[in-house]
Every structure is written in C-alpha cells, then in structure tokens.
Amino acid sequence: MTRLAAAIAALLLCAPAQAQLDFDQGTNIKALMADLPPAPSGISLTMFRQDPEGMTVAFTDRQARLHIGGATRLVFAIKEDRDLLPDPVVFDMDMAQPVGPYYEFSFKDIQGKMRPGARYYVEWSYQRSGEELKTGGRSAELVLTANPS
DSSP states (O other), X not given: OXXXXXXXXXXXXXXXXXXXXXXXXXXXXXXXXXXXXXXXXXXXXXXXXXXXXXXXXXXXXXXXXXXXXXXXXEEEEEEEEOSSSOOOEEEEEEEEEEOOSEEEEXXXXXXXXXXXXOEEEEEEEEEETTSOOEEEEEOOOEEOOSSOO
C-alpha cells in the first residue's frame, strides 16, 4: 500500500479530530503525492513517429483553455534505448511558446544520427507560466525502419 493510500485509509478510519491532529503534526501531502503518476490533466505525448524526412513529435494540452494568455515551456529529448549502457540523447529541445491545445514538432536534421533497427523514445517535461517544471513522462519505444513510408 502506498503512503498516500495509507493516509487516506487512516483518514477514513479515524475520528475527524484525530485525523486533523495527525495532519497538524507534519504529514507532508506533497511527499505522499510524489508516489503517484503524473496527473492525466497535464500535457501528454500524442504522437511519436518516423517520417520519410525525419521524426515528428506532438503533444496535447488538456488544460490549455485554463491557461489562455500564458506560455508553455516544453522540454523534451529523443533518446536511443540501449541495453546496459546509458541512453544517448539524439536530439533535445527546450522551447517556450503561447499556450495552445496541440504542439507538433518535425525534425528533418536528426535522421543521420539514428540507426535503422534501433529503439528510440521521448522523455518530456513541461512548465506553465508561474509554475515549476513538471515531469511529463516517457513514450513507448519506436523501432526505426530503414525506409519509412
């Protein structure tokens, strides 16, 4: 049972006064939340594909309408998945742009850095105006083919 689940169970099983006392003595909600996966309401990777000219990476922002007028910073890297070795970064990008529901990036200059048959993935983080950088996640692997169509 995770710490968050234990804390919720304790709240449900305890008298309200006792539960309040426990939280007043220093229960750190942020530490309990650290065990949870990223919220589904953030920015998600919606496309990672090989194109004839290179690669395309796209993200969807489910909360864009709540942040109109602000800026979104996307930080991501395309990495090669290697067994027993550190995964090298093939391409990385750190870009701020106006908030929108969809962001798409096409890369034509990285194809020569990638090998057919190798496995690649995307790791990303994002930041909205006035907020800290949040971890977005890691994509599923994409196996590069010799002749994409």
